[in-house]
Amino acid sequence: NYYYQMTGYIRQYKGTGAVTQASGQVSIDLASNAAWENVGPVYGDNVGDVAWRHEGGYFSNLTYVQNTGRNDLVAAKVSQDTDFLYFTVTAARDIIVDDGANWMNLYIDLDNNPATGWEGFDLALNRARDGHYVSVESLAEGWSGKHIGQALYTVEGDRMVIRLAKATVGLTGQVSTLCFKWADNSTLSGNIMEFMDLGDTAPNDRFSYLYVCPEGEGTAAVVTPSYELMAADGSE
Numbered sequence: 001n002y003y004y005q006m007t008g009y010i011r012q013y014k015g016t017g018a019v020t021q022a023s024g025q026v027s028i029d030l031a032s033n034a035a036w037e038n039v040g041p042v043y044g045d046n047v048g049d050v051a052w053r054h055e056g057g058y059f060s061n062l063t064y065v066q067n068t069g070r071n072d073l074v075a076a077k078v079s080q081d082t083d084f085l086y087f088t089v090t091a092a093r094d095i096i097v098d099d100g101a102n103w104m105n106l107y108i109d110l111d112n113n114p115a116t117g118w119e120g121f122d123l124a125l126n127r128a129r130d131g132h133y134v135s136v137e138s139l140a141e142g143w144s145g146k147h148i149g150q151a152l153y154t155v156e157g158d159r160m161v162i163r164l165a166k167a168t169v170g171l172t173g174q175v176s177t178l179c180f181k182w183a184d185n186s187t188l189s190g191n192i193m194e195f196m197d198l199g200d201t202a203p204n205d206r207f208s209y210l211y212v213c214p215e216g217e218g219t220a221a222v223v224t225p226s227y228e229l230m231a232a233d234g235s236e
Contacts, residue, residue: 023217025080025081025213029224029225030161031156033159043078043209044075045202048072050071052067053065066197070096072200073091073182073201073202075089076202081220084165084224095155102185102186105126105183108179110122123137123169125164126153132229134151136150142190143190144190174213174218181209183199186199186201
């Protein structure tokens with residue numbers, strides 16, 4: 001509480017730096033890391049904050065154990081074209097794959113209104129998935145969510161990419177601003193305080209990244225490759 005109070009007062013009385021606006025907004029080939037090279041900005045996160053802890057309490061005989069750290073999220077980017085939003089996150093090492101509901105979740109605040117959705121987030125992506133698609137859930141009614149569609153995704157080495165159709169979430173045209181957050185192995189209960197001590201989040205704790213797209217960016221026509229998707233039985 002003291003930390004957030006401090007940051008709030010610094011912002012109120014000393015101000016904040018200028019927000020770095022999006023650049024290089026293009027259609028993204030999900031299979032190409034090079035497609036992200038000229039996309040900016042890079043949203044960074046601390047490296048090494050998934051270390052497991054096993055420490056004795058200072059004033060008691062209790063031992064505090066925390067071993068939920070899994071994927072160390074270190075950087076994220078966003079791009080868009082006329083029809084899709086593209087989100088990518090990279091980890092310090094190759095991404096550990098899991099099938100749990102809290103594996104590599106993406107939370108999005110579409111309206112920049114903390115009073116709507118769950119803790120301000122209007123969407124939760126990837127609380128369920130198959131080999132090619134992650135779930136897209138509306139959080140308009142809170143943490144429990146409502147399934148409204150799916151989004152294509154890939155995981156390759158240390159990178160995960162999600163392509164979200166704007167139409168799936170009721171968007172048209174350029175998305176000028178949104179907030180977003182990645183979380184791995186964190187809350188399953190909807191207690192936002194668990195972003196502070198379970199798994200890893202990018203950015204840390206209760207903060208979110210602010211994406212601002214200037215006029216003229218993110219309006220390019222869709223240029224997308226065709227993808228060969230394999231069914232569970234091995235057929236295309």
